[in-house]
Amino acid sequence: MTIELSALYIFMLAAFTGYEIISRVPVLLHTPLMSGSNFVHGIVVVGAMIALLGAETFMQQLIGFIAVAMAAGNAAGGYVVTERTLEMFNKSKGDK
Amino acid sequence: MYINLCYFITAIVFIIGLKKMSSPKTAANGIRWAGAAMILATLVTFFPGALHSVSQDSRFANYVLVVLALGVGGGLAWVSGKKVKTTDLPQMIALYNGLGGGAAAAIAAVELMRYNSMVSSIGNQAQEAQSQLGDKLLASVDKVSGAVQQITNGSQQVIESAVNQVTDKFYADNGTAITLAVVGALIGTVAFSGSIIAWAKLDGRMKKSIEIPSRNLVNLALFAAIILFGIVVIKSCSLFALFLFFVLTLVFGVLVTVPIGGADMPVIISLFNALTGLAVAFEGLVIGNAAMMIAGTVVGSAGTLLTQLMAKAMNRSLANVLFSGFGNSESGAVAEETEGSMKEIDAEDVGVMMAYAEQVVIVPGYGMAVAQAQHKIWELSKMLIEKGVKVKFAIHPVAGRMPGHMNVLLAEAGVPYDVIYDMEDINADFNKTQVALVIGANDVVNPSARTDTTSEIYGMPILDVDNADNVIVIKRGRGKGFSGIENPLFFADNTRMLFGDGQKMAEELIQALKEL
Numbered sequence: 001m002t003i004e005l006s007a008l009y010i011f012m013l014a015a016f017t018g019y020e021i022i023s024r025v026p027v028l029l030h031t032p033l034m035s036g037s038n039f040v041h042g043i044v045v046v047g048a049m050i051a052l053l054g055a056e057t058f059m060q061q062l063i064g065f066i067a068v069a070m071a072a073g074n075a076a077g078g079y080v081v082t083e084r085t086l087e088m089f090n091k092s093k094g095d096k
Numbered sequence: 097m098y099i100n101l102c103y104f105i106t107a108i109v110f111i112i113g114l115k116k117m118s119s120p121k122t123a124a125n126g127i128r129w130a131g132a133a134m135i136l137a138t139l140v141t142f143f144p145g146a147l148h149s150v151s152q153d154s155r156f157a158n159y160v161l162v163v164l165a166l167g168v169g170g171g172l173a174w175v176s177g178k179k180v181k182t183t184d185l186p187q188m189i190a191l192y193n194g195l196g197g198g199a200a201a202a203i204a205a206v207e208l209m210r211y212n213s214m215v216s217s218i219g220n221q222a223q224e225a226q227s228q229l230g231d232k233l234l235a236s237v238d239k240v241s242g243a244v245q246q247i248t249n250g251s252q253q254v255i256e257s258a259v260n261q262v263t264d265k266f267y268a269d270n271g272t273a274i275t276l277a278v279v280g281a282l283i284g285t286v287a288f289s290g291s292i293i294a295w296a297k298l299d300g301r302m303k304k305s306i307e308i309p310s311r312n313l314v315n316l317a318l319f320a321a322i323i324l325f326g327i328v329v330i331k332s333c334s335l336f337a338l339f340l341f342f343v344l345t346l347v348f349g350v351l352v353t354v355p356i357g358g359a360d361m362p363v364i365i366s367l368f369n370a371l372t373g374l375a376v377a378f379e380g381l382v383i384g385n386a387a388m389m390i391a392g393t394v395v396g397s398a399g400t401l402l403t404q405l406m407a408k409a410m411n412r413s414l415a416n417v418l419f420s421g422f423g424n425s426e427s428g429a430v431a432e433e434t435e436g437s438m439k440e441i442d443a444e445d446v447g448v449m450m451a452y453a454e455q456v457v458i459v460p461g462y463g464m465a466v467a468q469a470q471h472k473i474w475e476l477s478k479m480l481i482e483k484g485v486k487v488k489f490a491i492h493p494v495a496g497r498m499p500g501h502m503n504v505l506l507a508e509a510g511v512p513y514d515v516i517y518d519m520e521d522i523n524a525d526f527n528k529t530q531v532a533l534v535i536g537a538n539d540v541v542n543p544s545a546r547t548d549t550t551s552e553i554y555g556m557p558i559l560d561v562d563n564a565d566n567v568i569v570i571k572r573g574r575g576k577g578f579s580g581i582e583n584p585l586f587f588a589d590n591t592r593m594l595f596g597d598g599q600k601m602a603e604e605l606i607q608a609l610k611e612l
């Protein structure tokens with residue numbers, strides 16, 4: 001099996017998984033779900049690190065640095081916001 | 097091997113984490129799991145084995161830079177995320193999302209630059225080999241220079257054809273990866289500049305929805321140029337074309353987002369979220385990283401579904417949101433003169449009305465977020481509940497500026513979620529409701545969406561507050577609100593207007609109840 005074909009399989013299965021996960025989420029949790037998935041694509045930090053670690057020229061280092069900083073911002077910010085939102089939901093449950 | 101296993105585990109845990117977010121009980125746990133997986137993936141990447149085949153030697157300086165960038169980017173985002181007020185959440189999510197898209201695009205840039213240097217080194221190496229060969233031949237057989245000339249001339253052709261062969265093989269081997277990198281760069285860059293504009297708009301840094309003359313035509317031309325430069329990059333790895341490609345794509349993202357109004361923000365934010373996920377998946381494929389591929393695709397498809405849900409809640413297609421200015425055209429507002437006048441009421445009367453009602457339904461909108469009135473509103477509701485009034489909250493799917501925005505605000509104020517109702521569950525309840533209190537909502541309660549076929553929002557599902565015995569609307573002024581669409585609800589016989597800031601009015605209502 002070629003790499004392209006197996007990648008296609010991954011895409012298809014992952015797309016289906018994503019669709020299945022969200023189709024059962026209540027409206028109540030739309031914001032944490034969105035910011036949670038926002039956090040999950042923060043995994044781009046791994047790719048940015050690989051790009052920067054392999055950088056050979058100054059230009060590649062510069063762009064790689066920006067990539068890692070932005071990706072880390074995505075991951076850290078996404079996490080904090082999601083956690084804070086979910087804490088609010090927990091708090092409101094406790095008030096009853 | 098172990099490193100790839102770790103990436104695989106990360107992807108699985110992400111999926112489990114997102115799955116846990118489908119219930120309020122397990123959601124907090126879900127994000128912590130995902131957070132731990134992210135840390136694992138980040139740590140593992142420091143090991144040399146994580147580098148993909150293209151880059152062999154990683155310099156020490158690069159490690160220092162990685163740690164520095166992680167600290168700066170992560171630290172700033174962490175602090176800003178802790179400080180941000182709940183009303184400002186939509187723009188922060190847009191901003192973090194934009195960063196992710198930008199990072200994906202930047203990865204593509206680095207990778208494509210690497211491919212460029214690989215291609216140009218093919219020719220250089222061949223030249224070097226040829227001149228070395230020539231030198232050697234000259235040194236050993238300098239007596240028969242004519243023959244040497246012939247040999248090197250001959251070898252010139254041989255080398256040229258060899259270079260061509262190697263270059264062809266390079267593109268045959270890497271063509272797919274280069275194409276994927278370019279497509280990912282396109283998507284990521286649009287998500288980046290688009291999200292930044294969305295952030296600026298939500299944060300009030302960019303006030304108006306700017307109309308660009310014949311923008312669909314401009315955008316189309318721009319997109320065609322982007323595709324053209326993209327193809328040049330794919331065919332030749334030209335750095336110049338790559339630069340132009342990025343500049344045009346940045347502009348494209350800006351132009352697409354600039355005319356989009358606040359009411360459409362829930363759709364646009366979740367769309368850009370999905371796009372970033374997709375861009376991450378593409379770059380994951382380029383780098384050969386399974387975690388990025390799987391996580392990116394999951395987010396991409398989940399985000400696409402959420403975008404569709406949002407668009408459906410407004411009875412509009414995604415294309416309609418993107419390509420037609422909403423509430424910007426004059427026709428809708430002028431076409432119909434609403435009859436009657438707005439009838440004002442004061443807080444004391446509303447207090448009495450609510451205190452003796454059986455059921456009160458509160459309909460919050462973006463205006464409540466702006467006024468930060470959610471705490472006061474819940475305080476008011478608790479007083480009503482003590483008096484034996486049944487209080488319910490009704491939330492429209494696109495109320496506010498992001499999916500689920502109102503739910504977050506009410507949760508922050510401590511409203512238990514069993515008194516919060518979705519549109520489908522509450523609509524039949526309005527005719528058993530004595531008082532519907534609308535605070536800072538407008539289009540989502542506009543009855544012309546049901547009746548007026550000429551209205552821009554005709555067909556959009558709305559909360560049927562006009563079926564309640566009395567409708568009280570808390571509103572800052574007499575204006576038409578964000579979309580600029582006339583709302584006949586405000587002129588209806590059973591509607592009374594309470595003009596003023598949401599928080600101040602809620603406070604006055606609380607006072608009125610206390611004095612009873």
